[in-house]
Amino acid sequence: MLLVTGAAGHLGNVLIRHLLERGYTDIRAMVLPGEDRTPLAGLNVDIAEADITRPEMLPAAFEGVTRVMHLASLVSIGDAAEDLIQRVNVEGTRNIIEASKAAKVERLLYVGSIHAFARPDGPLLNEQVPLAPQTSAPYERTKSAATRLVLDAASELDTVVAAPSGVFGPFDFKRSEVGTGIRQWMERPSTVMLPGGYDFVDVRDVAEGLRLVLEQGRRGQVYLLGNEWIEMAEMARQVMHQTHGRAKVTLIPLFMAHSLAKVALWDSKRRGVRPVLTPYTLETLMAPYRLDWSKARTELGFTVRPISQTAEDTVKWWQENWEAGGGRR
Template sequence: MTLRTFVTGATGFVGANLTRLLIEQGYAVRALVRPNSRLDNLQDLDIEIVKGDLNEPDLHRKMQGCQVLFHVAAHYSLWQADRDALYHNNVLGTGNVLAAARQAGIERTVYTSSVAAIGVGAGKIVDETHQSPLEELVGHYKKSKYLAEQEAKQAVKEGQDVVIVNPSSPIGPMDIKPTPTGDIILRFLRRQMPVYLNTGLNFIDVRDVAKGHILALEKGKTGERYILGNQNLSLKELLDQLADITGLIAPQKSIPAWIPLSLAWIDEQILAPLGKPPSIPLDGVRMAHQPMYYNASKAVRELGLPQTPITTALKDAVSWFVAQKYVEVA
């Protein structure tokens, strides 16, 4: 019997790659999309699209007939002005989606959390056993993802079959928005990055993240969290790889953190209330104060998470951005 899956967030970066992989592997897909969502990432796909919202009270009716739920949708923003939307969509929305799944008789759910919910280890590489206290998580996005993960854990306590995956920073094609990582690539390609911050992240090919979701469905243990990550790289190392791929020159000088921190504070606290759209998120700069490095060996060992070279993901991301005319490379 063909498994029918219900996917939230299918129009987004991870969700679009997951949806394609599900179709390739023979799953039937029903995708929940907001009425005003761009459908570019779902063009020409053999899926059923239903319009709706994460918080609607009768969401369970749209899940009827599905056996599996992938709850990928989330509101991502580092702007402090988006605080209410973050909690409304990520926390209340996750609680409502999980409740709807129970009502609809969904047999197993894979919930897409984030390494943001785990926090950081003061410069150390951390795994799924680490948890920064809520008050130490920087910004409302991280806090909202932590609280959303608590909704998933509570559902497990009440008998629901939920597996949690925590992607790090995905790279690759179909980064339509783009994500913060995609924005780094675009700013590099547009020669808008003369300097860099001394920080670092864990990166992974977005297609490996998609595969990790299906592996979590097939092999994941109920209530467990799995970091979907690959390689820890400093921002300078990532930019050097982009330079090797494109032939463009990587920035050679770092900038002290207090400079963007000051600019971001002025942007959000002074200019934004006066009507000027902010350009640098204060929480984003605060997050960059220390590397966000993770150990994904549990997912590799227990799920078989693939570890595609980051260079491959970067090449494909660059090619996709160029093909989609986000940037023109001379």
């Protein structure tokens, strides 16, 4: 039995679709108690309700499990409470490790993030870069700590880590940050954008990459899964051209963007909604380095499709599933 945590999330549901297409059977999808299961509708999987922050709930979910793919985590662009991020990303991962040991699983794959790593001194971020220090932003700090827990456990348990970059694509039922941005660009042919960009990768390619890491990855190793850096304004233009046949993108000057990010974060907290812009977002978009994921390509045969294809497919999916999700989460 293969257990997938975070199964109802964007990457989780796409991973399960990929595994089923590849002939996997006996998949157990772990979801939070009461969580919306729409992303898993029609998929031939066993459903287990459990919360990774409540270790007493895990033994039942782990019954008969031989391999684990741990995706469940809390993603934050600088807006979530630090104690909640710590509880989910670090203590939750610790609980998964202990449950895996107790169940004597054969392999534990942890899905981390490129944000678990420190900012590189050179132009490239790869697996040789040290993990982020504990003085980093809360999300970076917790993903770094969780990655360290998994790697340290490799002496007792067969563990391996995959660290994707910015994931987006179809089947985005819960409306991720990128998915929300794409929907906004689809609604009108003009927008105001921040400077900078990011390394994005298709969620379907990451799903395949996770399978490759599970099947072929070396014990105690980390594999970055990325694609290419793209300017956010360019992605917006592509989506608008596909949807409207025209595009007008105005870039915000960097000095204004810094002030706007602080105001946007404050306003989102005041209104009790998730922000689309924070100082952490801007810092990430302006990072000068690029991702080197050649290790996954060389060792595992990991391949990716053009980001332009991902954007096109994502627009088509939203056109067919506009009401999916019901709001950002």
